Each structure stands twice: as C-alpha cells, then as structure tokens.
Amino acid sequence: MERKTASRRRGDELEQAILDAVWEEFQAVGFSKLTMEGVAKRAGTSKPVLYRRWSSPVDLMIACAANRIPKAESVPDTGSLRGDTIALLTLAHERMRMVGQTAMLSMLAQVSVDPEARKVLIEGIVVNLVKALSGTVYTRAIARGELAGEHLTERLTRLPIDLMRNEFILFGHVSEDAIESMLDEVILPALRARGAKV
Structure with missing residues (x-):
C-alpha cells in the first residue's frame, strides 16, 4: 500500500486528501476490509485525525461517496x-x-x-x-x-x-x-x- 507523504495539511485540503485515500483503499481492499488504520496510513495521517471527523469506516465511506457524486456542472x-x-x-x-x-x-x-x-x-x-x-x-x-x-x-x-x-x-x-x-x-x-x- 502506498503511503502519502505527511504534510501540514489542514481543513478542506486535509479532508479531500483523506477522502481520496478512502477511495483508493476501497478500490484496493474492498468495503469489507476497509479500516481506519488502512485509510490513515494511505493518507499519511493518524487514526485520531480520522476519528475527529468520522466515527467508523462506514461513516468514512458515506463521506467519500458523497464527495464523488455527479456535480451539477x-x-x-x-x-x-x-x-x-x-x-x-x-x-x-x-x-x-x-x-x-x-x-x-x-x-x-x-x-x-x-x-x-x-x-x-x-x-x-x-x-x-x-x-x-x-x-x-x-x-x-x-x-x-x-x-x-x-x-x-x-x-x-x-x-x-x-x-x-x-x-x-x-x-x-x-x-x-x-x-x-x-x-x-x-x-x-x-x-x-x-x-x-x-
């Protein structure tokens, strides 16, 4: 699994990086094996950072799916x-x-x-x-x-x-x-x- 280089990302930039990592991890391991640890590693961040925003892998996947729906334009x-x-x-x-x-x-x-x-x-x-x-x-x-x-x-x-x-x-x-x-x-x-x- 590729680990992203850690950086001082915050706010929207950090959230988008995490949601991108969720998608990449989902594609790599499937939904049943999606974990907070795997997403954190792929995003180059920590599990506590994820848990401040989402309470479970399912919550992460919901946010990721919402992020990828078709936009009006x-x-x-x-x-x-x-x-x-x-x-x-x-x-x-x-x-x-x-x-x-x-x-x-x-x-x-x-x-x-x-x-x-x-x-x-x-x-x-x-x-x-x-x-x-x-x-x-x-x-x-x-x-x-x-x-x-x-x-x-x-x-x-x-x-x-x-x-x-x-x-x-x-x-x-x-x-x-x-x-x-x-x-x-x-x-x-x-x-x-x-x-x-x-």
Whole structure:
C-alpha cells in the first residue's frame, strides 16, 4: 500500500486528501476490509485525525461517496428534460456501480441506526443529486418552456433520484432501458399530469 507523504495539511485540503485515500483503499481492499488504520496510513495521517471527523469506516465511506457524486456542472445539456435527466441518472449510476451494491447496503444499514451518518448521507448524496436536478436539469427545462416551477413538488423533484437508488439497491445494476422506462412510464407522465409540456 502506498503511503502519502505527511504534510501540514489542514481543513478542506486535509479532508479531500483523506477522502481520496478512502477511495483508493476501497478500490484496493474492498468495503469489507476497509479500516481506519488502512485509510490513515494511505493518507499519511493518524487514526485520531480520522476519528475527529468520522466515527467508523462506514461513516468514512458515506463521506467519500458523497464527495464523488455527479456535480451539477457535469450534466451535459442534451436539449430536453428527458435527455438531461437520462444523462444525470446515467452519471449517478456510474458512481453507484463504482461504490457497489454491498457497500451501499452497508451504508444504509449504518444510517438506520446512526443519526449523524444519516445526516451525512442525506445532505451529501441525496441533497446534492437533487440540487443537480433542480439547479441544472429542471432549470434548463424551465428556460426551454418544457415545465414551470409550479409543476414541481418536493416529491416529484426527488423522484428520479429515488427511483434510481431503489433500483440499484434491489438489483445492483440499472440498465439503459430501465432508466428510460423510469422517465417514460413514471417521471414524465407525472409531470404532464401537472401541466408540464414534456
């Protein structure tokens, strides 16, 4: 295992170095063998530094997964709400596959008993993916005249992410056909029922 050179990193720089080390360690040993000691060694820091921020390897993995979700600016502009949503869900699926079904199930088990881990998962992953939808995909659709703000409810705004997450957790993979089916059979009809022209 490669050990990073120790330096006087602090704040955001240190946190990013640790999250990068989590990802590298996860890729090297898998989720079941991910340890605080292994991450600390790879990051060139100490276990107490990790424990000041995260209470367990699962918490570390949740923070790492949140750090690697698609950002709003990474969603290509395809020219339609349908196309942009498919692009975002495809990016999200790629990241989910990199993390893996087993790791995701373990993270969900942890958040069911740990309020702090739940907060990290919801704020880091769910909220940021919904922001990518609202701030990019839906904003573009409103500018094109495909829908208006009043067509969206909180649940409808989250719906594409909820469907994608549930499909992946159940099956460990979401095909292109499944993503298109989510759009054509559930999401777009729900928006049309509220008056959207999609």
